[in-house]
Amino acid sequence: VPLSEFDLIDRYFTSSTGPRDDVVLGIGDDCAVLRVPDQRELAVTIDTLVAGVHFAADAEPEWIGHKALAVGLSDLAAMGAEPAWATLALTLPQAEPAWLGAFSRGFSELALAHRVQLVGGDTTRGPLAVSVQVHGLLRAGAAMRRGGGAPGDLVYVTGTLGDAGLALLAEQGLYVRDGCLGGLREQLHRPSPRVAEGLLLASVASACIDVSDGLAADLGHLLRASACGATLYLERVPCSEAVRDYVAETGDWSVPLAAGDDYELCFTVPEEKQAVLENLALDFSVPVTWIGLLEPQKGLRCCQADGRQLAAVPSGYDHFAGGD
Numbered sequence: 001v002p003l004s005e006f007d008l009i010d011r012y013f014t015s016s017t018g019p020r021d022d023v024v025l026g027i028g029d030d031c032a033v034l035r036v037p038d039q040r041e042l043a044v045t046i047d048t049l050v051a052g053v054h055f056a057a058d059a060e061p062e063w064i065g066h067k068a069l070a071v072g073l074s075d076l077a078a079m080g081a082e083p084a085w086a087t088l089a090l091t092l093p094q095a096e097p098a099w100l101g102a103f104s105r106g107f108s109e110l111a112l113a114h115r116v117q118l119v120g121g122d123t124t125r126g127p128l129a130v131s132v133q134v135h136g137l138l139r140a141g142a143a144m145r146r147g148g149g150a151p152g153d154l155v156y157v158t159g160t161l162g163d164a165g166l167a168l169l170a171e172q173g174l175y176v177r178d179g180c181l182g183g184l185r186e187q188l189h190r191p192s193p194r195v196a197e198g199l200l201l202a203s204v205a206s207a208c209i210d211v212s213d214g215l216a217a218d219l220g221h222l223l224r225a226s227a228c229g230a231t232l233y234l235e236r237v238p239c240s241e242a243v244r245d246y247v248a249e250t251g252d253w254s255v256p257l258a259a260g261d262d263y264e265l266c267f268t269v270p271e272e273k274q275a276v277l278e279n280l281a282l283d284f285s286v287p288v289t290w291i292g293l294l295e296p297q298k299g300l301r302c303c304q305a306d307g308r309q310l311a312a313v314p315s316g317y318d319h320f321a322g323g324d
């Protein structure tokens with residue numbers, strides 16, 4: 001029996017997240033009505049995940065639900081915003097209860113963990129695609145931007161880079177390894193947005209971006225916005241043992257620098273705030289690593305352990321670049 005749109009929303013999403021007391025009206029009316037506190041600003045972002053582009057059509061629905069929300073939370077983290085509300089637009093070939101139940105579980109678990117309430121949505125019949133808009137709260141004027149970096153600032157990154165990229169290569173059968181790449185799949189399918197870290201960083205970082213399309217591309221956005229360049233010290237780029245082995249075997253830096261889907265934060269800190277940052281970072285759930293320096297000379301230079309520069313910096317994934 002096909003479910004109507006109303007049944008879908010009601011059955012799977014109405015009470016799966018929240019409740020927050022700043023939601024005046026949630027799911028069920030023509031609009032949600034939300035209360036933004038005085039002296040706060042709203043940070044808003046939307047992401048769409050399309051089957052066959054961002055995930056396999058037969059991927060675990062629980063992972064899709066998790067990731068659809070996680071990518072938006074990662075953007076809020078990059079601004080130093082505190083997550084509050086989300087809306088969801090779901091395009092489905094058919095309404096399959098088992099799929100919807102698992103999707104909703106993945107979405108709701110992450111939403112509850114970050115005190116996000118789903119306040120509205122839309123369902124449509126069509127090829128599988130998921131759009132999630134998230135809303136976060138900022139102290140007025142306190143948003144971390146991409147454009148605040150200056151020459152002399154130190155470049156940092158949270159966590160490790162390349163785990164999701166290597167997991168994808170392994171899933172595609174392009175990298176075959178004895179032993180366990182299983183732990184990396186968690187990073188690919190169930191990334192942990194660095195929300196708590198972003199909130200703390202807002203007081204010390206001069207600029208910040210989340211690493212979704214690969215460090216080289218996303219740091220490149222930060223550099224252009226900040227009107228400067230940078231040198232990265234490759235031996236300092238934090239990698240798991242598996243990624244380190246892969247780079248050592250292949251000489252290919254594109255996994256940690258350009259594969260994307262890391263959802264870590266890349267940020268810059270003025271030198272005089274380095275001690276404050278490193279003290280703050282003791283409370284983080286992931287390490288932060290100093291990986292480079294902002295410089296007046298535009299562009300991104302990657303310095304290898306022997307002091308020589310990488311001839312070509314691997315670039316990130318661009319959906320509209322065409323080609324292969």
Ligand SMILES: [Mg+2]
Pocket residue numbers: 074075078209210211212
């Ligand atoms: Mg982003």
